[in-house]
Amino acid sequence: xxxxxxxxxxxxxxxxxxxxxxxxxxxxxxxxxxxxxxxxxxxxxxxxxxxxxxxxxxxxxxxxxxxxxxxxxxxxxxxxxxxxxxxxxxxxxxxxxxxxxxxxxxxxxxxxxxxxxxxxxxxxxxxxxxxxxxxxxxxxxxxxxxxxxxxxxxxxxxxxxxxxxxxxxxxxxxxxxxx
Numbered sequence: 001x002x003x004x005x006x007x008x009x010x011x012x013x014x015x016x017x018x019x020x021x022x023x024x025x026x027x028x029x030x031x032x033x034x035x036x037x038x039x040x041x042x043x044x045x046x047x048x049x050x051x052x053x054x055x056x057x058x059x060x061x062x063x064x065x066x067x068x069x070x071x072x073x074x075x076x077x078x079x080x081x082x083x084x085x086x087x088x089x090x091x092x093x094x095x096x097x098x099x100x101x102x103x104x105x106x107x108x109x110x111x112x113x114x115x116x117x118x119x120x121x122x123x124x125x126x127x128x129x130x131x132x133x134x135x136x137x138x139x140x141x142x143x144x145x146x147x148x149x150x151x152x153x154x155x156x157x158x159x160x161x162x163x164x165x166x167x168x169x170x171x172x173x174x175x176x177x178x179x
Contacts, residue, residue, distance in 0.1 A: 024095035024166030097174040116140035118170035
């Protein structure tokens with residue numbers, strides 16, 4: 001084995017690792033304030049309230065009212081089902097010194113991938129004086145894609161600062177001193 005050859009390959013591997021090491025890696029998911037246990041509790045309470053409220057109507061002979069209470073419970077269940085289905089959507093943004101990768105997955109599971117070189121990528125902000133940061137867009141070579149739309153304006157502002165710093169760091173190139 002040639003001693004210089006193994007050293008060259010080790011240096012090449014270290015350079016490749018440093019250039020592929022993420023500077024920024026974030027996954028954005030829509031906020032949902034109610035988990036599965038909360039859903040079960042809410043639906044149980046709504047069903048109990050519906051049954052208890054419909055008993056006097058059934059006793060008085062107005063039994064169709066009980067059916068309307070059932071329709072209300074069904075409508076609430078469908079609304080929660082749609083809400084939980086929409087919560088499966090997410091965005092993942094990975095910035096390395098060589099690439100900006102945005103992967104958007106819809107609630108249906110459809111995936112859209114946007115790739116760009118960080119040297120040619122800029123982050124555009126749409127702000128409003130009263131409401132804060134309304135939108136973020138990654139722009140590169142005439143192509144643009146909206147990011148972080150699931151975040152609130154305050155969260156979006158913090159995210160924009162972090163992503164902007166990551167893009168600036170990626171433009172400087174890989175950090176070979178990092179572990």
